[in-house]
Amino acid sequence: METLVIIYLIFIFVSMYLTILLIMLYLKNHKTLFHDKEPEKLRFLTVTIPAYNEEKHIADTIRAIQSVDYPKELMEIIVINDGSTDNTLKEIKKFNGITIINKKNTGKADSMNQALKIARGEFFVTTDADSFPNRDAFSKMVGYFNDPGVGAVTGAIISKDSSKLFVKMQSIEYFIMAFARKLFDYVDSVHVTPGPLSMYRTEVIRKLGGFDTSNITEDIEIGWKLMKHGYKNRMCLSARVYTNVPIKLKSWWNQRLRWNIGGFQTLYKYRKVLFNVKESTLGLFVAPRFLIAYVLSIIGFFIFLYLIAARIKAEIISATMAAGSGVPQLALHELNITPTVFTFFIILFLIFTLAYTITGLRTMNKGKLGVRGHIVTVFAYLLLYLVLFPPVLLHSIYIMATKGVRWYK
Amino acid sequence: MAKSQKSIFIKAGILTAIIFGLGIVLGYTLESGRISEIEEEYKKVEIEWADAKLQSLYYQNVPAEYCKASIDENLRFADKVYQQGIRLEKYDNANKITEKFKLEKQKYALLKTEFLLNSISLKEKCSADYVNLVYFYKDEPNIEEKSAQRVQSVVLEEIKSMFGPDMMLIPLSIDIDISIINIIKSSYNITKTPTLIIEDKKFEGVISKEKILQEICPLYKEEIDACKGY
Numbered sequence: 001m002e003t004l005v006i007i008y009l010i011f012i013f014v015s016m017y018l019t020i021l022l023i024m025l026y027l028k029n030h031k032t033l034f035h036d037k038e039p040e041k042l043r044f045l046t047v048t049i050p051a052y053n054e055e056k057h058i059a060d061t062i063r064a065i066q067s068v069d070y071p072k073e074l075m076e077i078i079v080i081n082d083g084s085t086d087n088t089l090k091e092i093k094k095f096n097g098i099t100i101i102n103k104k105n106t107g108k109a110d111s112m113n114q115a116l117k118i119a120r121g122e123f124f125v126t127t128d129a130d131s132f133p134n135r136d137a138f139s140k141m142v143g144y145f146n147d148p149g150v151g152a153v154t155g156a157i158i159s160k161d162s163s164k165l166f167v168k169m170q171s172i173e174y175f176i177m178a179f180a181r182k183l184f185d186y187v188d189s190v191h192v193t194p195g196p197l198s199m200y201r202t203e204v205i206r207k208l209g210g211f212d213t214s215n216i217t218e219d220i221e222i223g224w225k226l227m228k229h230g231y232k233n234r235m236c237l238s239a240r241v242y243t244n245v246p247i248k249l250k251s252w253w254n255q256r257l258r259w260n261i262g263g264f265q266t267l268y269k270y271r272k273v274l275f276n277v278k279e280s281t282l283g284l285f286v287a288p289r290f291l292i293a294y295v296l297s298i299i300g301f302f303i304f305l306y307l308i309a310a311r312i313k314a315e316i317i318s319a320t321m322a323a324g325s326g327v328p329q330l331a332l333h334e335l336n337i338t339p340t341v342f343t344f345f346i347i348l349f350l351i352f353t354l355a356y357t358i359t360g361l362r363t364m365n366k367g368k369l370g371v372r373g374h375i376v377t378v379f380a381y382l383l384l385y386l387v388l389f390p391p392v393l394l395h396s397i398y399i400m401a402t403k404g405v406r407w408y409k
Numbered sequence: 410m411a412k413s414q415k416s417i418f419i420k421a422g423i424l425t426a427i428i429f430g431l432g433i434v435l436g437y438t439l440e441s442g443r444i445s446e447i448e449e450e451y452k453k454v455e456i457e458w459a460d461a462k463l464q465s466l467y468y469q470n471v472p473a474e475y476c477k478a479s480i481d482e483n484l485r486f487a488d489k490v491y492q493q494g495i496r497l498e499k500y501d502n503a504n505k506i507t508e509k510f511k512l513e514k515q516k517y518a519l520l521k522t523e524f525l526l527n528s529i530s531l532k533e534k535c536s537a538d539y540v541n542l543v544y545f546y547k548d549e550p551n552i553e554e555k556s557a558q559r560v561q562s563v564v565l566e567e568i569k570s571m572f573g574p575d576m577m578l579i580p581l582s583i584d585i586d587i588s589i590i591n592i593i594k595s596s597y598n599i600t601k602t603p604t605l606i607i608e609d610k611k612f613e614g615v616i617s618k619e620k621i622l623q624e625i626c627p628l629y630k631e632e633i634d635a636c637k638g639y
Binding site: 025187321 | 424429435556561563
């Protein structure tokens with residue numbers, strides 16, 4: 001068997017395993033996806049909003065938080081102006097009943113740590129300055145802390161609606177990420193507590209040293225930190241937060257560079273947990289899944305590039321020779337495709353992936369696909385959007401290797 | 410993590426292994442089926458060829474009948490073996506799990522070589538009015554060779570369809586590890602592919618349809634439709 005064939009088969013096996021795992025988790029747990037626990041007692045919350053140059057959105061975010069259905073006497077809001085150079089501070093000061101921390105620009109993690117020092121709440125809520133939680137988001141999340149083993153709860157991050165195809169494809173991605181995160185919740189494998197909406201046990205994250213200021217995706221790092229110390233991260237699908245997503249490729253690219261670099265940083269920091277039986281799901285599933293995804297993406301991309309380059313070269317040579325020889329570039333019999341073993345796997349994999357994606361979208365959108373353009377957008381997402389990921393991953397590796405880590409906005 | 414949760418990882422792994430295994434078995438069955446099909450076809454062709462050779466021996470006692478019958482059989486064989494070669498190549502590219510069709514390709518290469526030698530001998534004995542065109546190619550070419558061979562194949566297909574039974578087109582692979590082909594290769598000093606031998610004349614690289622027609626048409630004693638204008 002050729003080396004390339006073996007690599008293809010490994011790809012197929014790993015991809016198939018993950019998809020089947022997710023499908024099985026869904027089949028086993030679909031009735032309880034939106035079952036949230038009533039809190040034994042409502043606790044005091046500290047809601048933090050770190051903001052850097054968010055003059056356009058900060059006011060709406062504060063208003064959204066002040067509008068939640070959680071008892072106001074059980075909530076404090078701390079807004080951290082992280083050295084903004086626009087009118088963010090001016091916008092924040094328009095509000096009453098909030099605590100303002102005005103500081104030099106030292107990054108989001110440090111901003112949240114500053115808030116953590118003065119937080120009075122039993123639970124510490126983080127949200128981004130351009131994110132808008134639903135009215136019932138906090139009250140839906142609190143009940144998960146009935147289990148003393150829970151260290152953090154996160155919600156479903158949803159992209160704000162748009163008619164632009166690029167935004168619609170991201171919208172699908174966010175729905176599927178939230179859906180997958182909920183499924184992974186059933187096997188204690190929620191690997192990230194995203195910044196737009198997460199709730200932590202204040203004393204636990206204080207004890208663990210707060211947010212890592214050297215990591216540019218502190219939300220991934222804190223998630224792993226909690227798991228490393230034996231705490232569970234939970235996913236509340238009913239708690240929704242709407243966020244702005246990049247509308248241009250360049251901003252999207254920078255965002256994903258940041259996510260990738262942060263992911264690498266986290267993986268490197270926690271490399272000793274890899275395949276360590278004592279680390280339970282963190283060591284046996286979460287960390288390996290990260291590593292394998294990175295490795296397979298990079299290998300797959302290079303193989304794809306090689307095959308495309310070889311094919312293009314062959315076609316150019318053939319075209320030149322065919323023109324000189326007085327015959328057509330393509331003969332009819334070349335259009336006849338002979339099925340191979342991969343034909344079966346590719347068809348099966350496409351069916352599984354499509355079924356999973358549609359199920360995820362319908363789950364998140366009460367039986368509908370939830371994106372304008374419907375099935376066309378889904379195909380665009382599967383065939384066009386996902387191919388952007390390997391190049392951005394390679395770019396991330398290049399940046400880490402040559403330029404070090406910067407904040408990518 | 411609770412045992413019930415751990416078990417889903419294992420169950421997913423088992424289910425994946427089962428589906429994956431089924432896929433491999435299906436692929437193996439598909440590929441083995443193709444190999445069996447080619448082997449069956451080869452046996453039939455081998456029997457037909459043996460039959461044709463015996464007919465030839467018989468007709469040597471009836472000189473008037475010998476040439477006509479032998480040439481007809483030769484022509485019929487040329488087409489059959491050529492079509493089998495295309496099918497063999499198609500299946501060979503599609504097979505990924507089982508071993509390549511190396512043995513089958515070698516058997517057909519031997520058959521084609523025997524056929525070529527018979528065709529040359531028959532043409533001399535009977536003063537037959539057809540042209541022997543041998544096309545040398547590589548079974549495992551690099552990208553440039555593959556592109557050139559692809560174009561040349563298309564050219565030869567067109568030529569073959571124009572001439573039909575008035576041309577013996579015999580493709581031979583030079584890297585298939587058969588001694589007689591290596592001997593023929595050495596005798597014509599073939600170092601690159603594609604290479605065409607039109608009767609005894611060698612042409613290296615891609616030869617255009619025009620050029621081939623210019624070379625083979627003068628070799629026919631009687632004018633044929635395909636050569637009108639050349």
